[in-house]
Structures are given as C-alpha cells and as structure tokens.
Amino acid sequence: MISIQNLTKVYQKGGQTVKALDGVSLEIEAGDRYGIIGLSGAGKSSLVRCINRLEEPTSGDLQIDGTDILRLEGAALRQARQGIGMIFQNFNLLSSKTIYENIAFPLRLQKLPEAQIRVRVNELLEKVELTDKTNVYPINLSGGQKQRVGIARALANHPKILLCDEATSALDPKTTKQILDLLKRINEELGVTLVVITHEMEVIKSLCNKVAILESGKVVESGETLQVFSNPASVETKHFIDTTSLPSRPSGAGHWLNLTFSKGSAKMPILSQIIRKHDIDINILAGTIETIQNEPLGRLLVEIDTTEATLKSVIAALEIQHVQTEVIA
Amino acid sequence: MMHLLLPATLETLYMVSIATVFTLLFGLPLGIVLVITSKGHLLERPKLNAVLSYVVNMARSLPFIILMIFVIPFTRLIVGSSIGTNAAIVPLVIAAIPFYARVVESAIHEVDGGVIEAATAMGARPSAIIRQVLIPEALPSLVLGTTITIINLLGYSAMAGTIGGGGIGDLAIRYGYHRFNTEIMFATIVLLIVLVQLIQASGNLIASQILKNRRR
Ligand SMILES: Nc1ncnc2c1ncn2[C@@H]1O[C@H](COP(=O)(O)OP(=O)(O)O)[C@@H](O)[C@H]1O
Numbered sequence: 369m370i371s372i373q374n375l376t377k378v379y380q381k382g383g384q385t386v387k388a389l390d391g392v393s394l395e396i397e398a399g400d401r402y403g404i405i406g407l408s409g410a411g412k413s414s415l416v417r418c419i420n421r422l423e424e425p426t427s428g429d430l431q432i433d434g435t436d437i438l439r440l441e442g443a444a445l446r447q448a449r450q451g452i453g454m455i456f457q458n459f460n461l462l463s464s465k466t467i468y469e470n471i472a473f474p475l476r477l478q479k480l481p482e483a484q485i486r487v488r489v490n491e492l493l494e495k496v497e498l499t500d501k502t503n504v505y506p507i508n509l510s511g512g513q514k515q516r517v518g519i520a521r522a523l524a525n526h527p528k529i530l531l532c533d534e535a536t537s538a539l540d541p542k543t544t545k546q547i548l549d550l551l552k553r554i555n556e557e558l559g560v561t562l563v564v565i566t567h568e569m570e571v572i573k574s575l576c577n578k579v580a581i582l583e584s585g586k587v588v589e590s591g592e593t594l595q596v597f598s599n600p601a602s603v604e605t606k607h608f609i610d611t612t613s614l615p616s617r618p619s620g621a622g623h624w625l626n627l628t629f630s631k632g633s634a635k636m637p638i639l640s641q642i643i644r645k646h647d648i649d650i651n652i653l654a655g656t657i658e659t660i661q662n663e664p665l666g667r668l669l670v671e672i673d674t675t676e677a678t679l680k681s682v683i684a685a686l687e688i689q690h691v692q693t694e695v696i697a
Numbered sequence: 698m699m700h701l702l703l704p705a706t707l708e709t710l711y712m713v714s715i716a717t718v719f720t721l722l723f724g725l726p727l728g729i730v731l732v733i734t735s736k737g738h739l740l741e742r743p744k745l746n747a748v749l750s751y752v753v754n755m756a757r758s759l760p761f762i763i764l765m766i767f768v769i770p771f772t773r774l775i776v777g778s779s780i781g782t783n784a785a786i787v788p789l790v791i792a793a794i795p796f797y798a799r800v801v802e803s804a805i806h807e808v809d810g811g812v813i814e815a816a817t818a819m820g821a822r823p824s825a826i827i828r829q830v831l832i833p834e835a836l837p838s839l840v841l842g843t844t845i846t847i848i849n850l851l852g853y854s855a856m857a858g859t860i861g862g863g864g865i866g867d868l869a870i871r872y873g874y875h876r877f878n879t880e881i882m883f884a885t886i887v888l889l890i891v892l893v894q895l896i897q898a899s900g901n902l903i904a905s906q907i908l909k910n911r912r913r
Pocket residue numbers: 379380381386387388406407408409410411412413414415
C-alpha cells in the first residue's frame with residue numbers, strides 16, 4: 369500500500385547539512401499497524417511527514433496504492449492528502465473553534481452540504497465518545513480528549529491511512545492505553561492502515577503488528593513485531609528491547625545467560641527439565657514477561673556454575689526448545 | 698463652546714473611522730502577505746518578502762507631519778484637493794497601513810505552526826488556511842492591534858488638522874493656541890483623553906470577550 373524506496377531527506381540549516389533520512393525503504397501493507405521506533409533525532413518525523421509531503425524528500429520514491437506521491441502538485445496533492453489522516457503529539461486543534469467545528473473543518477474544506485456534515489460529525493463524536501463535548505472549546509479538554517478530537521478530525525474524510533506522529537507521547541500511561549486501544553479499534557473496524565511513530569517501546573508492543581527500527585536515518589531492522597522482539601538481529605534493536613537494567617557482573621562467578629522465551633516455549637517448564645537432566649543449579653538473577661501483540665514473551669537472566677562442556681549441552685537443549693540464548697561475557 | 702466642540706468631534710470621528718476602514722482594507726492583506734511569504738511559511742517568497750518589508754520600514758520611518766506634506770500630489774490625485782477633511786484621510790491611511798501591517802504580521806506570526814501544518818495535512822489550500830485558521834486563531838491579538846492602530850490614527854488626525862482637516866486637533870490649535878483660549882484647550886484635551894480611553898476599553902472588552910467565549 370505504502371511503498372517507500374531509498375528515501376533520503378537532507379536539511380540545510382545555516383550552511384550545515386543534516387541527513388535526516390539516509391536511504392529508507394519500507395513496505396507498509398493495507399491493514400498494517402506499522403510502528404516506526406527510534407531515538408529522538410533518528411528521523412522518524414521526517415519520514416512520516418514525507419508520506420503526506422509536509423516535508424519534501426530530497427530523493428527516492430514513495431508510492432501509495434501505485435500513485436507516485438512525489439509527483440503530485442496543487443489540487444492533486446491536496447486531494448491525496450484528504451485521503452491520509454494525521455494526528456500529532458500536540459494535537460494541533462483550532463483553539464478558535466468548538467469541538468464540533470474542529471471535526472467539521474476537513475469536511476467544510478470540501479464544501480459538503482451542512483446536513484451531511486452534521487451527520488458525519490455526530491457519527492465521529494460517537495465513535496470517539498465525546499458527544500457531551502460537542503460545543504465546548506479545546507482549552508477545556510484533557511490531553512486524551514484532545515487527541516480523540518484529533519483522531520475524529522483525521523478520520524472525517526474516510527482516509528485509508530492514518531499517520532500518528534508521537535500521538536501518545538504527551539499523555540500519561542492510562543490515557544496512552546485508551547488512545548492505543550482506540551487506534552487499534554479503528555484499524556480493525558475500519559481497516560485504516562496505521563503508521564505509528566514513537567520512541568516508546570510500549571506503544572509498539574501493544575499496538576503494532578510490524579515494526580521498523582530507525583537509527584540515524586537508516587532502517588536497521590524491520591519485520592513482524594514479535595519476530596523482531598524475540599530474535600533481534602541488530603545491536604540497536606537489542607538496546608531498545610533491553611529496558612530491564614542488568615545487575616553488574618561480578619567477576620569469577622558462573623556463566624551468565626540471557627534467555628528469551630517466545631510463542632511455544634514461554635508456557636513450558638523448560639528450565640526445571642534442564643536442571644533435572646543435567647544435574648546443575650540455575651540461579652535466576654532477573655526476569656520479565658511481556659505481552660507483545662497478545663503473545664507472551666519471557667526473558668530471564670540466569671547464572672549457571674558449571675563446566676564449559678555442560679554449558680554447551682545446556683545451550684543446545686535450550687535452543688531445541690526454541691529458547692533464544694545469549695552468553696554474557 | 699458646544700457649537701465648536703460638537704462639529705470638531707464629528708469631524709475627528711469621521712476622519713478616524715474612514716481612515717480605519719481603508720487601513721484595515723489594505724493593511725490586513727499586507728500584514729498577512731508579510732507573514733506567509735516569510736521563510737518556512739505557507740507561500741515562502743524570500744525576495745517579495747524582503748522588498749515588502751523594506752517598503753514598510755521606509756514608510757514607517759517618515760514622521761507623520763513630513764509624510765503628510767510629501768504625499769500632497771498623491772492626495773490631490775485621489776481627492777481632487779489637498780485641503781479639507783477628506784484630503785486629510787489620505788495621509789492618515791498611508792501612514793497607518795505599514796504600522797497596521799506590522800501589527801497584523803506579529804499577531805499572525807504567533808499562530809501555532811502545528812495548527813497550520815494540521816490544516817495543510819488535511820488538504821486545505823492556502824486561502825482556506827488564511828481565512829479559517831490564521832485570522833480566527835489570531836483574532837484576539839488582531840483586535841488589540843487594531844485598537845492601538847485606531848488610537849494612533851486619532852493622534853495623527855490631530856496633526857492632519859493643520860492642513861485643514863478640521864477635527865479636535867484643529868480646534869485646539871486655532872482656539873487654544875492662536876487665541877489663547879485655555880478653556881477650549883482644556884476641553885479638547887479632556888475630549889481626546891476620553892476618546893482614547895473609550896477606544897482602548899472597547900478593544901480590551903472585545904478581545905477578552907472572544908477569549909472568554911473560547912473558554913466555554
Ligand atoms: N526543519 C528542519 N531543519 C533542519 N533540521 C531538521 C529539521 N527537521 C528535523 N531536522 C533534523 O533532522 C534530524 C531528524 O529529525 P526528526 O525527523 O524530527 O527526528 P525524530 O522525529 O526521530 O526525533 C534531526 O537531526 C533534526 O535536528
């Protein structure tokens with residue numbers, strides 16, 4: 369649906385050049401909830417803003433449903449933008465208009481008849497559960513309510529794509545969850561493809577079926593979220609995933625192992641089987657179980673005091689059971 | 698005294714209100730163009746912006762009394778005379794347009810860039826963004842800026858009295874200054890103070906009313 373090929377974006381700023389995007393290629397399919405995660409300054413906003421041409425890419429190719437977005441100008445570009453909704457970290461509502469008028473804004477741009485606008489706005493107000501705020505101004509709303517208005521406004525023209533640039537970064541955890549649930553519902557019920565920009569792992573875990581990790585303008589890894597999480601290929605990805613702080617490694621102790629249990633292995637008594645079979649002690653130092661896309665993903669940091677040979681067979685036994693192991697030096 | 702003060706006040710109100718209408722008519726678009734042609738804005742045009750900005754600064758650096766004399770040929774062209782109330786309106790408008798354009802510029806500049814971006818992302822054309830985003834969002838500041846401009850016009854109009862524009866300023870000079878009539882002098886000062894207070898208070902009221910409405 370959204371096909372990005374070798375996209376680059378270079379900013380010129382006071383004689384200096386900043387390469388915000390450095391050859392980004394992504395395939396986002398219809399119905400995806402596609403997450404793009406990276407540290408601040410990685411180029412996430414630049415990337416998402418190229419999709420609706422708020423930013424002009426320096427080079428590369430960008431197609432939406434076979435339409436070359438980068439060739440569009442004037443009325444054709446405006447038309448294309450009406451099919452791409454966008455929500456923002458700071459909501460960007462019009463303070464001079466009521467909630468009703470904010471949501472009606474994109475419809476008025478199309479000069480739709482008043483009766484039709486009323487029907488659509490009321491429909492949207494119901495969808496985001498704000499019917500009681502119809503004639504209120506944005507200043508009176510909480511952050512979560514403002515973002516729901518932003519979502520309603522972005523959906524007004526029945527877009528196929530919704531771009532979300534740090535849509536929950538200004539919200540508290542509870543409100544974040546509500547907004548993420550709403551976005552998920554929109555994706556599932558309306559089939560709207562989501563492109564979700566964030567620096568928070570939690571957003572990816574609970575919302576996105578696919579993820580790309582962006583670092584210094586480059587995609588270092590991409591794929592199904594669970595796949596990327598349970599088997600990270602790049603150092604950068606590991607950095608993102610490893611949010612649990614490890615205890616510092618004392619010298620002279622046993623071998624330290626990082627174990628990742630996913631799909632099949634997370635619910636089985638693998639460790640106790642191994643302890644019995646190899647007659648060793650396993651000391652659990654740290655552990656977490658996360659839910660990613662409704663799948664459990666467990667991580668354990670363990671210490672095993674044994675010989676190199678036994679360690680090898682333990683690792684082999686673990687990997688047969690689909691437990692990813694990593695020896696920490 | 699009333700037979701002097703009343704017509705003078707009416708003349709002043711006439712000059713100032715007609716001049717205000719024309720100032721808004723030309724100054725508002727000029728101010729908006731100054732913003733949207735600036736760097737990184739809606740219709741970035743660096744050269745046009747630089748030229749306009751230069752012209753505005755030039756016009757603003759002339760003291761009103763000099764500008765008034767300088768534009769006499771132009772006034773004659775438009776009004777057919779360089780003397781009288783209507784003739785005084787021309788230099789008033791010319792002096793107030795660049796001032797008002799800057800007022801509008803700074804008010805519109807304050808509109809959150811994110812809101813403009815959101816409208817662009819929705820496929821709004823620049824004209825729609827100007828009318829439905831920039832002006833409404835900046836309205837409270839625009840009202841206050843307009844108030845200051847009207848008060849400026851009132852001040853200029855007193856000077857315009859000296860080229861036969863009439864009005865309160867003219868009365869003050871003819872009776873208060875040339876004929877040493879302190880009573881008239883005093884009355885005109887009181888009148889001007891009251892007018893300025895009224896204009897400012899109305900401006901403040903309208904602006905705060907708009908803001909109050911938006912907190913509803
Ligand atoms: N308008 C701009 N002018 C100059 N540099 C910019 C501009 N926008 C972003 N950048 C730079 O591009 C890089 C990527 O920025 P951005 O896309 O906003 O990253 P992110 O959203 O991941 O934080 C940063 O180094 C930033 O400073």
